[in-house]
Amino acid sequence: MPPVIEAHGLTKRYGSLTAVDAVDFTIDAGECYGFLGPNGAGKTSTVKMIHCSSPITAGDLRVFDLDVREQPRSIKQRIGVCQQEDTLDPDFSVRKNLTVFGRYFGIPARQAGERSRELLEFMGLWERRDARIRELSGGLKRRLAIARALVNEPDLLILDEPTTGLDPQSRHQVWDRVRTLRRQGKTILLTTHYMDEAQTLCDRLVIMDHGRILVEGPPADLVRTRVGREVVEVWGFPPALVAHVREQGWSFEADTHRLWIYTDSGEDVFEAIARRFPSEGCTVRMAGLEDLFLKLTGRELRE
Amino acid sequence: MSVADAVALVRNVSPRSLRVWERNRDVYFVTWKTNLFPPLAEPILYLMAFGAGVGALVKQVQYRGEMVGYTAFIAPGLLATQVMFQAFFETTYNTFVRMHYQRTFDAIITTPLSLEDVMAGELLWGATKGAIGTALMMLAISAFGLLHYPHALLIVPFSLLGGLFFAGLGLCFTGLVPQIDSFNFPTFLFIMPMFLFSGTFFPLEVLPRWAQNLANALPLTHVANVMRELGFGRVPRDLVWDLLYLLVLALPLNVLGIHLMKRRLVK
Numbered sequence: 001m002p003p004v005i006e007a008h009g010l011t012k013r014y015g016s017l018t019a020v021d022a023v024d025f026t027i028d029a030g031e032c033y034g035f036l037g038p039n040g041a042g043k044t045s046t047v048k049m050i051h052c053s054s055p056i057t058a059g060d061l062r063v064f065d066l067d068v069r070e071q072p073r074s075i076k077q078r079i080g081v082c083q084q085e086d087t088l089d090p091d092f093s094v095r096k097n098l099t100v101f102g103r104y105f106g107i108p109a110r111q112a113g114e115r116s117r118e119l120l121e122f123m124g125l126w127e128r129r130d131a132r133i134r135e136l137s138g139g140l141k142r143r144l145a146i147a148r149a150l151v152n153e154p155d156l157l158i159l160d161e162p163t164t165g166l167d168p169q170s171r172h173q174v175w176d177r178v179r180t181l182r183r184q185g186k187t188i189l190l191t192t193h194y195m196d197e198a199q200t201l202c203d204r205l206v207i208m209d210h211g212r213i214l215v216e217g218p219p220a221d222l223v224r225t226r227v228g229r230e231v232v233e234v235w236g237f238p239p240a241l242v243a244h245v246r247e248q249g250w251s252f253e254a255d256t257h258r259l260w261i262y263t264d265s266g267e268d269v270f271e272a273i274a275r276r277f278p279s280e281g282c283t284v285r286m287a288g289l290e291d292l293f294l295k296l297t298g299r300e301l302r303e
Numbered sequence: 304m305s306v307a308d309a310v311a312l313v314r315n316v317s318p319r320s321l322r323v324w325e326r327n328r329d330v331y332f333v334t335w336k337t338n339l340f341p342p343l344a345e346p347i348l349y350l351m352a353f354g355a356g357v358g359a360l361v362k363q364v365q366y367r368g369e370m371v372g373y374t375a376f377i378a379p380g381l382l383a384t385q386v387m388f389q390a391f392f393e394t395t396y397n398t399f400v401r402m403h404y405q406r407t408f409d410a411i412i413t414t415p416l417s418l419e420d421v422m423a424g425e426l427l428w429g430a431t432k433g434a435i436g437t438a439l440m441m442l443a444i445s446a447f448g449l450l451h452y453p454h455a456l457l458i459v460p461f462s463l464l465g466g467l468f469f470a471g472l473g474l475c476f477t478g479l480v481p482q483i484d485s486f487n488f489p490t491f492l493f494i495m496p497m498f499l500f501s502g503t504f505f506p507l508e509v510l511p512r513w514a515q516n517l518a519n520a521l522p523l524t525h526v527a528n529v530m531r532e533l534g535f536g537r538v539p540r541d542l543v544w545d546l547l548y549l550l551v552l553a554l555p556l557n558v559l560g561i562h563l564m565k566r567r568l569v570k
Contacts (some may be wrong), residue, residue, distance in 0.1 A: 014570060051413045054570060073415045091330045100329060103322050104414035152414075289337035
């Protein structure tokens with residue numbers, strides 16, 4: 001079976017700005033694949049090329065083994081997109097938003113009606129079916145947007161930052177539904193800048209920055225191979241500690257207040273430094289995606 | 304835009320554009336109260352002000368060699384302005400709101416519709432709205448007995464053509480303006496002068512020759528000419544010329560509108 005998405009040397013330029021810089025990736029059927037990266041990394045630009053809303057500048061991009069330049073309509077017939085911004089129709093009710101969208105896919109009215117009911121029930125929105133969009137909270141709107149993206153029973157679901165701006169309860173509800181879809185075998189492409197989201201939802205992911213893919217793989221593997229099992233985090237430490245860490249050849253990062261030592265044996269490192277270098281605090285914890293992310297993309301502030 | 308570009312744009316328009324027309328129609332029905340009111344109320348206000356007010360001073364005007372009651376003269380003119388306003392404001396302000404504030408088009412182009420489909424749907428809807436506005440206004444005007452049927456019925460299909468022209472003009476500006484307030488410029492530079500100087504409120508014969516020529520170059524003059532003759536129950540004298548003028552200009556204007564919108568939206 002050919003991959004769902006196959007990109008080779010995929011490039012997007014806006015004038016002199018290169019938003020996506022010759023990236024390669026392959027997404028297989030049934031996996032939840034993540035694009036993790038800071039703002040401006042090129043995640044949304046990549047996604048827009050996949051759903052054929054933005055022409056590719058160079059390289060190759062095939063979706064369902066079809067060329068995005070040649071068969072955008074056939075590709076779009078089989079994908080569902082939940083965009084970052086709210087694009088719901090404010091003049092329509094919750095239910096009407098789905099049936100009108102179904103019409104764009106050529107779904108007969110009756111079938112669209114039934115499908116809307118299923119989706120609204122699945123997303124916990126059936127009770128609000130007659131509500132107007134402006135009466136909905138941010139979380140409900142996002143769930144409706146996801147329901148709308150499923151109206152054509154897509155073979156590929158694209159979620160562009162599905163939980164940005166949502167409160168914790170709403171985020172968990174969205175995650176819960178995404179997990180259900182994943183269990184049902186739906187191929188999902190997800191962009192996010194939340195580590196926990198990527199870690200909890202994605203089978204595989206890439207970390208993107210400045211239009212390039214820095215690493216690719218299952219999140220747990222990436223953390224283990226690139227960071228280590230554990231992190232010793234020290235704050236309020238004497239300058240001599242940094243020299244010592246360097247001497248030992250440990251992998252580490254530091255800013256003005258904190259020091260992170262990446263290791264497979266956190267306890268040993270902790271024992272070795274805690275007494276000799278008195279600090280305000282020192283702790284050992286499991287390494288996570290955030291450690292990898294910050295290690296790869298640096299700690300400077302982004303726009 | 305080259306001819307090849309124009310051909311490519313037109314080839315990207317499919318019958319799916321009707322789905323956008325349907326979407327806009329559905330919104331029109333949802334918000335019907337605010338939509339029906341203006342075209343019904345507007346002519347009554349105008350007929351009172353111009354008919355009873357100005358008409359008290361100017362009982363009759365000379366139009367194409369005969370004397371015509373002033374109120375009867377302006378009634379078809381009002382219909383022409385209605386087509387222009389409805390279609391132009393639909394594809395300017397309303398399209399801009401859908402494009403920029405509601406992000407409606409961003410959502411639709413992720414479905415099998417092309418951007419060209421979406422824009423063609425907007426243009427068709429703009430033309431339709433011109434026709435709906437005209438038909439509603441005809442109801443109000445007919446209550447004063449100012450239209451002659453059955454000829455006047457032809458005003459409705461004709462208003463689709465006039466509507467398409469002004470919808471295309473509007474979409475061109477929507478492709479160009481930096482923000483929604485900028486529509487003030489085309490409105491006051493093109494639309495308001497046409498509203499006043501297209502043989503709508505006075506016969507063009509009273510103007511000096513050069514001004515008449517200028518007025519004859521305006522699209523609304525041709526819309527008003529046809530509507531007035533039909534409204535008077537006659538076959539318009541220069542029908543072929545008026546239709547040709549509108550058709551020949553409406554088509555490239557519509558294609559240009561789609562082109563400018565595509566340039567604006569597809570990055």
